[in-house]
Amino acid sequence: MQSSASHAHTSATESSHGHAHHEPGFFGKYIFSTDHKVIGIQYGVSSLLFLLFGFFLMLVMRFQLANPGKPIPIVGALLEKVLGEDMAKGGIMGGDLYNSFGAMHGTIMVFLAIVPVLFGAFGNYVTPLQIGAPDMAFPRLNMASFHCYFLGGVVMFASFFTPGGAARSGWTSYSPLASITDLANRFDGQTYWLIGMVLLITSSLLGSVNFIATIIQLRCRGMSWMRMPFFVWAQFVTGFLLLLAFPPLEAAGLMQLMDNLFGSSFFLPQGLVVSGTPLPVSGGGSPLLWQHLFWFLGHPEVYVLILPAIGIVAEVVSNNIRKPLWGYKSMVYAAMSIGFLSFIVWAHHMYLTGMGTKVATFFQTTTMMISIPSVIILTALFISLWGGSIRFNSASLFALSFLPMFGIGGLTGLPLGFNASDIFLHDSYYVIGHFHYVVAPGTMFAVFAGIYYWFPKITGRHMNELLGKLHWAGSLFFMNCVFAPMFIQGFKGMSRRMSDGGTTYFGPDAGIGADPGVLSLNKMIFWCAIGLGIAQIPFIINFFSSIFAGKRATSDNPWQATTLEWATPTPPPHGNFLQEPVAYRGPYEYSVPGAKTDFTPQGDKN
Amino acid sequence: MEIPYTYKPRPDTGLYNAKVGIWLFLASEIMLFGALFSAYILLRVSAPAGFWPDLALAWPRGLLNIPIGTFNTAVLITSSVTVVLAWAALKMNNFARFRVYMVITVVCAFAFLGIKSFEYNDKFSHYVVRLKDGKAVTGHIEVDGKHPRFWNFNDQWDVAKLADKKITQIKVEVDPERDIHGHVKSHGSHAHEVREIAVADIVSLGSYTPATHPFFAVYFLITALHGLHVLGGALVLAYFAFPGAKMWKSNPEQFINRIEVGGLFWHFVDLVWIFLFPVVYLL
Numbered sequence: 063m064q065s066s067a068s069h070a071h072t073s074a075t076e077s078s079h080g081h082a083h084h085e086p087g088f089f090g091k092y093i094f095s096t097d098h099k100v101i102g103i104q105y106g107v108s109s110l111l112f113l114l115f116g117f118f119l120m121l122v123m124r125f126q127l128a129n130p131g132k133p134i135p136i137v138g139a140l141l142e143k144v145l146g147e148d149m150a151k152g153g154i155m156g157g158d159l160y161n162s163f164g165a166m167h168g169t170i171m172v173f174l175a176i177v178p179v180l181f182g183a184f185g186n187y188v189t190p191l192q193i194g195a196p197d198m199a200f201p202r203l204n205m206a207s208f209h210c211y212f213l214g215g216v217v218m219f220a221s222f223f224t225p226g227g228a229a230r231s232g233w234t235s236y237s238p239l240a241s242i243t244d245l246a247n248r249f250d251g252q253t254y255w256l257i258g259m260v261l262l263i264t265s266s267l268l269g270s271v272n273f274i275a276t277i278i279q280l281r282c283r284g285m286s287w288m289r290m291p292f293f294v295w296a297q298f299v300t301g302f303l304l305l306l307a308f309p310p311l312e313a314a315g316l317m318q319l320m321d322n323l324f325g326s327s328f329f330l331p332q333g334l335v336v337s338g339t340p341l342p343v344s345g346g347g348s349p350l351l352w353q354h355l356f357w358f359l360g361h362p363e364v365y366v367l368i369l370p371a372i373g374i375v376a377e378v379v380s381n382n383i384r385k386p387l388w389g390y391k392s393m394v395y396a397a398m399s400i401g402f403l404s405f406i407v408w409a410h411h412m413y414l415t416g417m418g419t420k421v422a423t424f425f426q427t428t429t430m431m432i433s434i435p436s437v438i439i440l441t442a443l444f445i446s447l448w449g450g451s452i453r454f455n456s457a458s459l460f461a462l463s464f465l466p467m468f469g470i471g472g473l474t475g476l477p478l479g480f481n482a483s484d485i486f487l488h489d490s491y492y493v494i495g496h497f498h499y500v501v502a503p504g505t506m507f508a509v510f511a512g513i514y515y516w517f518p519k520i521t522g523r524h525m526n527e528l529l530g531k532l533h534w535a536g537s538l539f540f541m542n543c544v545f546a547p548m549f550i551q552g553f554k555g556m557s558r559r560m561s562d563g564g565t566t567y568f569g570p571d572a573g574i575g576a577d578p579g580v581l582s583l584n585k586m587i588f589w590c591a592i593g594l595g596i597a598q599i600p601f602i603i604n605f606f607s608s609i610f611a612g613k614r615a616t617s618d619n620p621w622q623a624t625t626l627e628w629a630t631p632t633p634p635p636h637g638n639f640l641q642e643p644v645a646y647r648g649p650y651e652y653s654v655p656g657a658k659t660d661f662t663p664q665g666d667k668n
Numbered sequence: 669m670e671i672p673y674t675y676k677p678r679p680d681t682g683l684y685n686a687k688v689g690i691w692l693f694l695a696s697e698i699m700l701f702g703a704l705f706s707a708y709i710l711l712r713v714s715a716p717a718g719f720w721p722d723l724a725l726a727w728p729r730g731l732l733n734i735p736i737g738t739f740n741t742a743v744l745i746t747s748s749v750t751v752v753l754a755w756a757a758l759k760m761n762n763f764a765r766f767r768v769y770m771v772i773t774v775v776c777a778f779a780f781l782g783i784k785s786f787e788y789n790d791k792f793s794h795y796v797v798r799l800k801d802g803k804a805v806t807g808h809i810e811v812d813g814k815h816p817r818f819w820n821f822n823d824q825w826d827v828a829k830l831a832d833k834k835i836t837q838i839k840v841e842v843d844p845e846r847d848i849h850g851h852v853k854s855h856g857s858h859a860h861e862v863r864e865i866a867v868a869d870i871v872s873l874g875s876y877t878p879a880t881h882p883f884f885a886v887y888f889l890i891t892a893l894h895g896l897h898v899l900g901g902a903l904v905l906a907y908f909a910f911p912g913a914k915m916w917k918s919n920p921e922q923f924i925n926r927i928e929v930g931g932l933f934w935h936f937v938d939l940v941w942i943f944l945f946p947v948v949y950l951l
Contacts, residue, residue, distance in 0.1 A: 196669035199685040267696055275688040278681060279673050305696050310703035316889060317707065326878035326885035328707065332716055344874075346719050346882045351710050355703055637669040 096201035097636055101208050102187030103520070108212060109178035115219075116170040117598075119163045121591055126155040127563035128588035149227055160561035161230035162251065166218070168233025169255065172363065173262050174215050176505055180370035181266070181304070182211065184512050185273060185297045187520065191627035191634060192291050194282025194643035194665075199275040207268035214261030221254030229255035232559075234360070237329030237352040241321045242336050248323060256319045263312045270304040273297055282626070284645035288394070289664070291625045291649040292387060295394050296373030299401040300366050307362035307405065314355035321347075328352075350415055357408035365404045367501055368468070369397060371508035372439055375461045378511045379443060381623045382458035383450030384660050386650035389442035396435035396442075403432040413481040414488050422481045429479035436472055440465065456530025460511035463538050464504060471499030474549065489559065492552025495545050503541040510537070510601070518620045522632045523612030529604040536597025543590035547583040554580050622661045625649050629665045675922035690929045694936050697897075701940050704893070705947065708886045720883065724804040725796070728883040730846050731806075731876070733787060737949040740783050741941065744898075747776035748938040751905070751931045758924050763916055766927075770909035773934070777902035784895055791876035791884070795825070797840055798871040805863070809873075810839035826874065830867045839864055887948055894944060897937045905930055 086095075095101060122141075125134055131154060134141065138153025149159040190198055198204045221228040228251040231240040235255065244250035277298045281290070290298075317328040325343060329352045332345030380387050387393065409417065409425040443465055452458065474496040477483040487493065510533070517525050554577050556564045563584045568577065619628040626645065630638050643665050651662040677684050712720055721729055754769035793815060798804045808815060811825055812835060830838070840863050844852045878885035908923075908930055915923040 195671075197671050199671065199673075200689060201671070203689075267693075271689050271692045271696070274692050275685055278688055279678050279683070279685050280671070305692060306699050309696050309700035313700055313703035313707065316893070317885075320878055320885055320889060324878045324885075327882055328711070328885055332719065344879060344881055346711070346715055347885075348711055348714055350714075351707055354710075355707070358703070639669055642669065 094205060096197075096205050098186050098190050098198045098201065098204060099520075099634060099638075101204050102183050102185075104208050105178050105182030105186060105211070106184075108215065109175050109183060112170050112215060113175040113179070116167050116175055117595065119167040119170070121595060122155065123160060123163050123167065124584075124588045124591045126160055126561065128585045130562035130565050145222065145227065155561070157561045158227060158230055161232075162222070162228040165229045165232050165235070165255075166222070169218065169229070169258075171501070172233065172367070173259070174211075174218060176367050176501060176509075177266070177304075177363075178211055179509055180374075180505070181269060181273075181297070181300060181366065182208070184293075184374060184509075184516075185269075185300075185370060188516065188627055189273065189294055189297050190276060190280065191519075191630060191638060192294050192625050192649075193277060193280060193285050194626045194639065194645060195276060195280035196637045196639065198272050199279055200272050203268045203272050207265045207272065210261050210265035210268065214258045214265060217254055217258035217261060221251045221258070224249075224251055224254055226250045234356055235318070235352075236356075237318060237321065237347075237349050238331070238334060240318060241330060242334075242341065245336065250322070253319065253322050256315045256322070259315050260312060260319075263308045263315070266304045266308055270301040270308075273301040274305065277301070282643045282645060285626075285664075286645075288391065289645050289648050291373075292376040292390065292393055292397075293370070293373035295397055296369040296376075299397045300369045302401055303362040303366050303369075303404060307359045307366075310355045311359035314352055317355075318352065350412075350417065353412050353415060354409070357411045358405075360411060361408040362401075362404040364497075364500070365400055367505050369400065371464070371505040372397075372443075372468075374508045374512040374515075375464045376443065377623075377625065378457050378461035378515045379446060380650045380652065381515070381621050382453045382455065382461070383447055384453070384652045385446060385450045386648075386652055387442065388446040388448070389438075390648070390650065393439050393442050396438040399435040400432060400439075403428060403435070407432055410479055410481075410484070413484045419481075426479060426481050430476075433472070433476065433479070440469060440472070455514070456525065456527055456534055457511045457514035459531065459534045460507045460514065463534070464507040464511065467499060467503035467507060467538075467541070471496060471501075471504050474499060487552060489557055490552035491548040491556045491558055494558050495548030495552060498545045498548070502545065503538070507537070510534075513605070515621070516627075517608065517612075518615040518632070519627060519630075520633055521609050521612070522615050523608055524615060524620070525608040525612055526604050529600040533597060533601040533604065536600070537594065540590045540594035540597055544587050544594055547587055551580045551583055556580050619663070622659070624651055624661050624663050626664050629663060675919070675925050684925055686925060686929050687932075690932050694932065697936060697940075701890070701893075701943075704886070704890050705943065708890070708947065711882050711886065715882070720881075722804075724798070724802060725806065725846070727796070727804075727806075728881055730851065731883075732887070732949045733790070734949055736783060736787060737945055740780055741945050743776050743780050743783070744938050744941050747773045747780070748935055750776070751927075751934045755924070755927045755931050758916075758920075758927055763913075767909055767913070770905060774902050774906045774909065777898050777905070781895060781898055781902075784891065788888075794876045795840070795873060796876070796880060797838075797865060797873050799865070800869050800871055805840055805842050805865075807843045808841045810841070811835060827867065827870055827872060830870075830873070836867050837864055838867065838870075890944060890948065894937070894940050897940070901930070901934050901937050905934065 092100065092104075095104075122134060122137060125132075133153035134150070134155060138150060138155075141150040141155075141159070142153050145159065149156050149162075155163075186198070186204065190196070218228075224247075226244045226247045229235065229240070231243055231252065235252065240252050244252065277290075277294060317326075320326040321328050321330060327343045327345050327347040329349050330341065330343050330345055330347045331349060334341045334343065334345060376387055376393070407425060407428045409421060410429045413422050413425075447462075452462075474492075478487055478493060478496060514525055514530055517523070551564075554568075556568065560566065564581060568581050615632055618630065618632045621628070626643055627634075629643060631640065644667075645664045646667055647662065647664055649664060651657075651664075653660045654662050671685075672678070673683075673685050675684050675686075681688070721727055750769045750772045754766045754773060757763075757765040757769060793808055794806065795809045796804060796806045797809070809825070811830070812833075842861050842863050846852055874880035876884055878888050908927060912926070913923070915926070
């Protein structure tokens with residue numbers, strides 16, 4: 063059905079151009095493409111741009127934290143001009159602007175950058191190739207998914223310029239704060255945020271249905287479940303998380319939208335007083351309800367951010383140590399357990415809400431349980447390295463540094479999972495340090511590893527190794543310098559929400575016990591964040607120059623890999639495979655004793 | 669290479685792609701409506717004392733029209749039966765009968781939506797009036813000789829507005845009194861007795877809209893979302909009955925699959941209502 067429709071589409075374009083060839087026009091090829099590879103690239107480019115944008119938001123915030131009350135160099139005047147005096151008077155970041163940058167940094171990084179780059183870009187490009195499929199099961203849904211995502215991004219971006227500015231109630235948009243921050247404007251940044259989220263949720267719904275159906279239905283001959291590369295398993299579990307965890311947030315988003323636009327009280331309790339005046343609403347709602355619905359998505363979302371990253375790392379590591387993954391099956395079962403357990407841990411984000419100690423105990427227990435499969439996966443990857451003959455290239459360096467970085471991120475999460483220690487650490491910089499270790503040097507490193515690894519398949523050219531290694535070294539060093547000090551700040555009690563970097567509490571007038579040393583760490587973090595930005599310059603140069611001038615890939619399988627995506631022509635044509643692929647063996651047959659070469663591709667009969 | 673199993677089932681799963689897709693989509697939909705139902709339960713169970721149900725009014729129980737709701741349930745169940753009969757007619761190679769059943773399905777869908785909008789209209793023009801003596805009445809109101817209607821949804825009356833317009837008296841067509849279970853009290857209540865109420869005696873005035881009580885917020889959100897599903901489903905089924913039916917000639921097998929997938933969605937929409945009706949109307 064789909065292919066005949068795309069033919070019809072092609073012929074429509076042809077007739078309008080009056081040509082008889084089978085090439086779709088520019089719009090058909092790049093904007094309204096139904097080819098999973100083009101959609102993957104669309105997702106990749108857009109999400110990397112959003113990633114950079116989110117990074118710039120963070121730089122401005124870090125400047126403010128390091129130099130509270132000082133005008134922001136370079137961009138300060140621009141912010142004042144574009145966003146108005148309320149937001150950045152004299153180029154100085156106002157509290158509202160700080161809050162809206164904070165909320166949007168989180169939203170953009172999670173929903174517009176990391177998830178789309180992992181699931182939308184890598185998932186779209188690589189998954190069908192690895193299972194030997196000609197395309198996704200529903201190519202037009204795939205296209206619609208990207209368009210919804212893009213539209214959601216545009217709405218989010220536009221919200222900066224609305225009167226009152228973008229959403230500024232944190233990326234979690236807790237009610238009633240989210241409903242009362244901007245009472246002057248009914249149709250405020252928060253409303254944009256909600257509309258943007260509904261579009262993004264629609265996009266991920268279409269994407270996840272498509273991924274799961276593709277993996278169930280379009281595996282090629284011989285590609286049994288336990289012959290699927292781990293990356294595909296990770297995408298499969300991620301698909302279920304997105305499919306089932308996002309709808310409750312959509313429901314919550316609709317309710318908050320009603321609260322904002324129609325004055326209902328889903329999340330507004332009785333007797334709510336704002337700035338001394340009772341709010342004219344019926345009340346009777348529950349602020350806790352929002353938190354439950356938000357974190358019902360929010361926690362599985364964490365695994366959406368990490369599982370595909372582990373999938374990429376598994377591919378890159380196995381290829382570059384020339385060894386099969388140790389404990390492939392236990393990794394698969396661990397990923398499935400993570401998927402299941404991630405649905406019953408959400409309230410560990412809510413220990414401080416007064417939901418009760420019995421509930422907290424339940425969620426503390428499940429939280430400790432979910433660390434077991436995570437440790438199984440990480441351990442399996444570490445043990446895989448044992449006795450490997452490791453090739454150190456840009457891709458493998460990023461993948462290998464993922465392991466300890468994700469380890470730090472995961473282990474620092476344990477004190478947050480216990481409610482006794484969480485009561486002290488909650489809402490402090492410790493939390494920021496913890497989840498950024500998971501997502502930034504964790505997931506982001508996997509993304510970079512994936513880019514260096516699959517670049518030759520996508521473009522036919524290699525990325526420059528020297529620039530790649532510079533990028534890796536700089537990123538690894540500065541990432542740690544940015545995020546490690548946050549643990550110290552958190553232990554010393556610094557709140558994550560203060561727009562002045564803690565000067566109020568840790569400055570010269572601070573009370574007994576406050577250590578002004580945490581303020582100097584703000585300065586250090588700022589300069590390291592600048593360093594981190596500079597470390598990305600080699601990557602950006604490398605990325606664009608290699609598309610046109612990189613070293614040509616000499617074969618279709620330059621890394622001597624085993625999985626099926628390397629059995630396609632470079633770059634893969636529409637329909638991917640020249641002959642019907644067949645999987646004759648497992649995904650990681652490296653260094654098989656007695657084999658001719660140190661790798662035996664899945665599609666090799668002998 | 670072409671995409672396989674677009675309409676032929678894959679041997680090991682026994683399913684064609686679209687069937688896997690629709691089941692996954694329905695799983696997601698269950699989570700969506702599940703979250704809304706859970707929100708309803710949580711809001712109702714955790715409501716402050718005297719708020720839900722309201723002590724002055726036995727509120728908001730019994731406010732929805734159960735006979736109309738029952739009739740609408742019957743309409744939707746009928747359409748669920750006819751959509752299966754339409755699919756079965758195609759399986760028996762009887763296209764004319766398929767079209768008849770499909771048209772009945774779509775007509776039922778629009779009848780459902782029509783009845784629902786009648787109910788909505790009634791709610792938007794229905795007011796709850798809380799009085800200074802702690803009592804409260806509900807009913808249709810008359811201000812300045814005019815009844816507020818559905819189309820002035822954005823032009824609702826409240827106490828401040830009445831004072832602004834220097835209106836001192838409103839008329840309320842009072843609903844029969846109800847006990848705490850929502851049953852109409854038989855003694856001493858006359859249906860639709862008209863009472864004149866001085867604006868000075870009114871504490872608050874609000875129509876049956878989401879802003880007035882979380883019950884209405886829940887009711888309107890779930891039923892509106894369900895209504896959108898009915899509308900979407902009806903449009904797709906109507907497409908299959910007429911312009912999309914060309915496929916019956918070119919690829920009957922795929923056409924039957926489409927009807928099956930559309931029917932699955934339609935049953936889901938029906939099922940949501942089967943839960944919605946008792947939970948919102950009866951409980």
